[in-house]
Amino acid sequence: MTAAGDPAGGALVGLIQASLNGIARLEAGARRVDPETIFDLIAGFDGADAEVAEALALSRATDWPERLGPVRACVEASAEAAAQGLAALARAGEAPDPLRAAGRAFRAAPRASEAIYPLAPFVTLVSDAFLTPAARTDEALRARIAATPPGREGTGTMHLGGPPGTRGGAAVYIPEYLAEDEPAPLVVALHGGSGNGRDFLWTWLRDARSRGCILIAPTAAGDTWALGEPAIDGAHIAATIDAMAQRRAIHPTRRLLTGMSDGGTFTYTYGLGAGCGFSHLAPVAAAFNRFIMGFADAERLAGLPIRIVHGAQDWMFPVETAEAAARALAAAGARVDFEPIEDLAHAYPREANARILDWFLAG
Template sequence: MSEAVVDNIVAVLPPLLQTLESLSFVARNLNPAEFGNVMQIAGEPDEALLAVKPRLADWPEQFSHIRAPLQAAIDAALAGYAGLRAVMNGEGDLVSVFRALRYLPRALEALYPLTELPPVSGFFIAPELREDAELQAKLAAVPNDNTGVFHEGNEPGSRGGFSMYVPEYYTPDRAWPLVTALHGGSGNGRGFLWSWLRDARSRGAILVAPTATGQTWALMGGDSDTPNLNRILDQVRARWNIDETRMLLTGMSDGGTFSYVSGLDGASRFTHLAPVSATFHPLMAEIADAERLRGLPVFITHGRLDWMFPVQTARQTQGLLAAAGANVTYREIDDLSHCYPREINAEILQWLNGAQAADA
């Protein structure tokens, strides 16, 4: 690689990665009443990124495989920040904020193929494991077959497909835990995949992120999503070695609520449920399969500041499911609004893998 290209990469990566971290910070801490404060804390890393963006011009053609992903990631990161700034300037509302944050997973998807670069690989490792020499060695090796990021019928705007991630060090000689993660209302699996990928990559889990067959999950009326989840599960299990005792169904908001709807059914094949920022109607406990509920591991995560589904709902759900015989773990996060708390993934995976989690 030419010295000039190396210099450009060294100049571009730090502000790009910092901008992505700042966008992630806004997504994690978004609360309509605190938006201005959150943006102030997030800072202005996009200004430094904008300043180094011209360094991607006029690269030798043989390095286009590096330049193109960097360019796409930078453009998406800058577009996301520009959307947030517009709202700060009075041009837009909460919907505009959500729309701006959709650029974050697009930037991450564009950047991920560059994990051959150590700073990029480190970015996609859970922070507490970045100094783990064994993990670094596994990720630095040549990827095994049938690994990485896949999209099956899950192009932007499509419904019913799925995206997935298989750790590059996957081998079929042992069974691997499966995380099936359901996006929130009006979202899609291709974007939600990135809420979990860093932890699946760091801790060794196969990750599937389906997209609902409709605009959101089948919470009312006919259920076309559970049969689709079963179809996806069959497809994944036919190709990879999945541990039948560690199959998690989790989700955010509407996705979390649907993990109850589908996961409490007596025919569900998932062994563990972990709804996040979800709602739950008491009737769901009454009509749920009693045998299914008995001893079922359920990990509930909810924010004390949730403005969409008040935390009292989650507290009530904990009591209802425990009374029905489920094995409930409950995590209430003091500073969490109606957002996805990526920091909970590590504990959920430990719980899925059999570690005992004491209730808070």
């Protein structure tokens, strides 16, 4: 798609780039959320919606050919979500609870991603935005993606158990280029309190697509995960995996359970239990106390690979919590890796996904 002598083409390219820039800015901002610096973060978003808003206005003023109607709908929906999120962030300081208002505004990023991702098979700019930097230079992967027919049945994003975000349901991503009989590593990623799988899927999709992993992002049956009764949500998770295994080949010994905040805590309470089928655990920004060890099965803990990721500036669950978890789990026989992130508060560090996958896929 080029802009030369083509007003609609020019508007489209500009709007795609503006939307992707907006998504990237929202994602980067979400990582920096911290009560101590929230007003500085908000101030940095003053006028941040201008690029997307201008590109959106140009698109709406352009006479589009009918054949590009579906493309226009995707990109304008993405741009609208990004612009609304950026504008809401700039106003978050006026809210009674700026931290909560900022959190709501950042939810625009997954919605904007969800709207524009269907163009990935057709637009290189979009496809590259949903690959990791390392994957963008992997010529073999790029060739495999390019050779995959658009809309390949049973791949891409989908939702199980009801409409997107349904309690007890799950959002799923299967890399479009995977062969049906190719056993793929599985990543099950659990959202934080009050979150949902529909949104949290996008925290991991870029990495799953780049590394050929099947990704499942369940939604808790209740307002958050049943931390004290892991069998409740555990049954939904197991049923989702069983349903996926009927459709796709899942690697039998490469199955990662990870999660953020309450999702990380549930990674402990469910993942440490007897009969849990995950080969690796990677809790992020999770709570931990002596009661959690009551859910652990001694035989399962022996040699179990666990990677703990935690922000050194975490204000909700101080980093000492993670340090205590690492000591207790190692003493119980688990193979523990601990990654403190110096500049991180209670937020999700997307850059840690690649390191988690390196560890997971290496064994």
